[in-house]
Amino acid sequence: MGDIGELAGRLREFAAVREWEHYHTPKNLVMALAGEVGELVAEFQWLTAEESARVMDDPAAAARVRAELGDVFGYLVRLADVLGVDPVEAALDKHRENERRYDPAVYRGTYRKAPPLA
Amino acid sequence: MGDIGELAGRLREFAAVREWEHYHTPKNLVMALAGEVGELVAEFQWLTAEESARVMDDPAAAARVRAELGDVFGYLVRLADVLGVDPVEAALDKHRENERRYDPAVYRGTYRKAPPLA
Amino acid sequence: MGDIGELAGRLREFAAVREWEHYHTPKNLVMALAGEVGELVAEFQWLTAEESARVMDDPAAAARVRAELGDVFGYLVRLADVLGVDPVEAALDKHRENERRYDPAVYRGTYRKAPPLA
């Protein structure tokens, strides 16, 4: 996979060269992220579960989905960079918490919300 | 930064061990992503621009923001994995497109939406 | 159905009595709306289409869905009030536009995105 640190650096430079840093407050970036997620959701809203699983088989839909996912990922990495958060480490921490919350012996096959960890 | 391929692999295994793959259609994962983005937005909704820029100075707020960002990033990487998309490459492609759309000589200091590339 | 003007008035007074108007900029209210929509989405993310159609048959799920829908509706009406927009008239205008865009003879049974009106 591509390198996330390089992506963060390029997005930082993109904003600096255009003198757009004043737009890139965490508040504004989280809104931009929400807006792009809305566009990604819209690609899937009328699809059945089965159609959504085959969405990448159609070249036109696949290109749109990949482009929207790229927009979402870009804003999320930019937000993480501005906040000084390593998004992979943050996700791994939540993953480790979920491994403790969701014992496979209890939750196998059926999801339901687990109580928070004590 | 942490390794995104390793994160994707762990999330894949997490779902497999719990036999939750039937939940992880692209349609469902994009909804889970939207839900987590909503929680991240909620952390910033009443903050001024200035307060949002200092949000990581408060340890309690910083922990909540980092945890929500981790949830968003995890679902986005899981979605990309299920779709077979490299999110970093998808974001870099959009970044290169934006570099061509937004000429610094024209857009310096002030954002406005550029017309799509021909 | 309940009266939307009365709801808008009560929400206006709620903010005034608490001196919270400075929080209720359109920017902040649209974020609050997005956050609440995320909570509503989360109620449906792991449900199949069929399960989602029966969600109100389960009293606990029905109460959660109704409460989240109420939160979303409240923030949307508050936002419309602050902007000076009549949300019903705005929706009816879009509805009339959609009636012209989507000729039943062409679109019956299958949705696809129509070109914008000339």
Place this chain on the structure above:
Amino acid sequence: MGDIGELAGRLREFAAVREWEHYHTPKNLVMALAGEVGELVAEFQWLTAEESARVMDDPAAAARVRAELGDVFGYLVRLADVLGVDPVEAALDKHRENERRYDPAVYRGTYRKAPPLA
């Protein structure tokens, strides 16, 4: 203000005439709602708090915001209709709960999250 029951009826008929009811599961409608909210958020993402408060002074921006708000409101009313929920009553119930949660003597001037009601 316009009549919400009439709007719900028109949207119901719009779907019936086009035989689109099979698309209008609660799951799909909540996704459509999230997608439209993303478009509304995007109108505000780069605005300062002050600019957002004056957004309706610019006719072009005002028309876009009103149209997006209309889209959001339409999907929310359609979702409520499909679920059999009166959205005004649901919002009023949450409002009454918030009046009990947020004592003006305690919360005047400064918002912080109140504990849930016992």
